[in-house]
Amino acid sequence: MSPNSGTVAPTFQEQELSRIATQQFQDYQSRWLPVQQHLNDVVDQMGKPDSWQRAEAEGKGAEDVASQFEQANQRRTAQQMDRGINVGSGAFNLGITGSAAAQAASKGAAVAQGNEAIDKAYFENLSQIAQSGQTVANQATRGMSVGAEIASREAISSAQASNATASNVLGAAGFGIGALSSPSAMRQIGGIFGGSGGPDISTADMNNPAIIASGATP
C-alpha cells in the first residue's frame, strides 16, 4: 500500500508513535544492543568449564578452607600442649592426620560449591537475558499489531472509498445495490439485457440478418 492510498491519513498520534518508535529502536540498536551482545558473550564465557569466573570461585573456596583449617590447627595444637599431649605422640599424630583428611574433604566440597555457584549465576544471567528477549519479542508483536491496525484502518478506508466510487458508477448506470434489489431495478435490467420488463430477443432472432439490419424488434 502506498503511503497515501487511504482516504484517512494516519492521525498525528500515529505518526508521532511511529516516529518515536523509530527513534527508540535506533537508540536501542546503537546503544543497548551492543551492551546486550557483550553481556551474552560474558555469560557464555562464564558458563564454560574453564572460565576464569569458575576458576576464581573454586580457588576462593579452596583458599577459604585452607585459612580456616590453618587457624583450627593452631588452636588444636595449643589445646593439645595444654593437655600434655606432646608432639610425636600417637594422639598428636592422629590429630594431624584427621585434620588433613577433614581439610581435604572440606576443600572438595568448597570447590564444588564454587563451581555450582558459577553455574547458578550463569543460569540466572541466561534467565535475565531470556526475559529481556521476551520483552523485545513482545514489543515487536505489539508494534506489529499497532501497525497492522493502522494499516487495516487505512485499507478499510481505501476499500470504502473504492466501493463508494464503484457504487456511484453503478448507481449512475442504474445498477446500485439498492436498485438491484427492487422489482423496478429488475425490470430496468431486463430492459437492457432482455429481462421480463422489456422486449424479448431470442437467439434465433439474433441470427436473423433482416432483424439485425433493421434494428427492429420482432
Place this chain on the structure above:
Amino acid sequence: MSLSGIGGASGPMSAAQQLGAISSAQWNDYMQTFVPQENLLLQYAMDPNYAAKQMQTAQGLQQQANQQASGIQARQLAQYDTTLTPEQAAAAKKQTGITGALAEVQTANQAKDLAAQTQLGILGAPASGITGQL
C-alpha cells in the same frame, strides 16, 4: 535489520509501514540475539543427563581434593618434625579413605539436588515435590 527504507530513496513510509519495519527489525534482533540464549537455557532445562553430569563434575573435584589429603598431612607432620608409625599410617590411610568416600557421596548428592533445582527453576516455579523426578 536496517531501517534505511524509512524516508529513504523509495520515499517516506506510512506510519503503519514504519511500525511494521521497526517491528520486523525488533523481531530479527530477538531471533539473532536472544533466541540462541533461550535455546541454551531450554537445552539445560530439558537435558535428562544434566544432573548426572553435575554429579560427575562435583565428584571429580572432590576426588582431586581428597588426593591432596596425604600432601596436607605430610606438610603438617613435617611442620612438627614428626613421622607416623606404620600403625598410625595404616589408621590414617583408613580414616582418609572413609572421609574421602563420604565426602564424594555428599558432594555428588549436593550437586544432584542443585542441578534438579536449577532445572526446575528454569522451567518455572520450583516445586520441591517433583525434584526427584528429574
